[in-house]
Amino acid sequence: MSLDPVWWAGDGVGYIDQRRLPAALEQRTARSTAEVVEAIATLAVRGAPAIGIFGAYGVALTAQTLSPEDFAAAAARIRAARPTAVNLAWAVDRVLAAAPHYLREAEAIHAAQRASDRLIAQAALELFPPRGGVATHCNTGPLATGGDGTALGCIIAAHRAGRDVHVYVDETRPLLQGARLTAYELREAGVPATLIVDGAAALAMRAKGIALAIVGADRIARNGDAANKIGTYALAIAAKYHGIPFYVAAPCSTIDLRLASGTEIPIEERGPEEIRAFLAASAAPPEFPAYNPAFDVTPADLIAGIVTEAGIARAPYEESLPRHVRGAALSQVTSP
């Protein structure tokens, strides 16, 4: 079964409604700018690279459906649908710069992401021991990128290369991308895995022979600080405490060299009802205050390396990341 999360559908942008997984694999089509924005904002489409591709197709759709005078504002709405992942703004800007070849450029971004994912998985293979537990957080597989995935793509590739990996999957509250999506993708790929609550990752590191932690990212600052799904920072601290190397895997489109450190990364805060309730089942008292950051920033000193399509960047990241970005820019598929 294809887990391609987004595609060009001729008269709209097709996507898997990831809110319904794993109960249902529902394919839908966004046929207006508003539907594109809503799919991103509600996490029907999520994963930093995937929302970049989806946003790029969304701009192509907007160019087809709106008058030139309304086009720029509509593209800006897509660009702002979620703030933390820089891939969305990056992809929208890139498609706009390719005017009038919007669709061709969106397809080029999609193809470049697929190529990046393969290169990232190749570069990460050396990080995997012959056998051992692997901790991960949130979802970074095919559903998140439109390719093979970033961190989860590395894990699946290591499994296919014969490494005896056993994945400990954080369920990833509040929206449970780990339980709903990563568990689903690992089962599709046949990779041995066990689901845990986020609070059990530290115990699993102590008790279950975890040798490696690897996660994705939504934005990486110049110094290597990496924003990713809330709970990543806690996982990185626990890895440090247990002497387990903690890696980030992300395409260079996730690296934002304009930002000196993670304190400059905008962190989306979502509604408290995501914590107070769960898939429509109420948990906490109604109206009880909740703090719901969608992401956190993992400081570079907790990150053993950042795997991109240009290889593994190591500290000092101010030197290694710009090299990666330049290398990727050269190697990426670009439209004529």
Added chain:
Amino acid sequence: MSLDPVWWAGDGVGYIDQRRLPAALEQRTARSTAEVVEAIATLAVRGAPAIGIFGAYGVALTAQTLSPEDFAAAAARIRAARPTAVNLAWAVDRVLAAAPHYLREAEAIHAAQRASDRLIAQAALELFPPRGGVATHCNTGPLATGGDGTALGCIIAAHRAGRDVHVYVDETRPLLQGARLTAYELREAGVPATLIVDGAAALAMRAKGIALAIVGADRIARNGDAANKIGTYALAIAAKYHGIPFYVAAPCSTIDLRLASGTEIPIEERGPEEIRAFLAASAAPPEFPAYNPAFDVTPADLIAGIVTEAGIARAPYEESLPRHVRGAALSQVTSP
């Protein structure tokens, strides 16, 4: 509204069904040994001190309802209803030793717990700064002890003593005792508080001015290693990383001097469906493997102090904890 979780009901043991909170405050009565065991095993009654008191009343009920030849085996079933919290075995043993005055001893244990909770809160007051965030995990309030609570009792007492505390409440997956019970009790007590997912505690420590972390315990080994609800260990590591003092508050009945370290504490593993689903709403794929330890052990070197009714024990715990246990044994209410 009283939040007394357990009481003697004449012909049975009354309890609040904590699985229904906060949606409903439902009072029930266990009228047989089997119903006592089931209420403990399903977490209708939970919290280490509260299940000790409930088990003690359960033995008194069993003595009234069963023949002498069936009594010992039935009491043993109550004693084994959950393995990690030592309070249950401690209370059952104590009631059995008081034969035939079972009910009187159970009432004495209940009264001693109320007195202990007040002493613990008094001892902990010095740990609270004039203002600041306080992190906690799971539920350790009145519902957990039959008194004012342990860690949450300390927090509520500090609030009443004029400390400007703001509590960051871990929701505490998988059974959400933080979201369902601690949030409920904090609202009843009028303490400012914010609910977070467990994975956000590290970010809250970095971003929200948390000055203190305080939790309860289900069993404390002689060296100070403390078993508590899964996720506590991760919280302690995050506190260490941020230089935030991490305290445990528990009555001396939680201290098990027979165990040299936390590796000897039996950790209950519960069914994977608690993680795969959530209040009857399915999350992960059915049958996906899940690792569901109900507790973890926080090593003593992550614990700044252990607050008991005998004061604050500090490292080396091998020396301070036996002093606390002896002191508490002398001061506790005992039946004639």
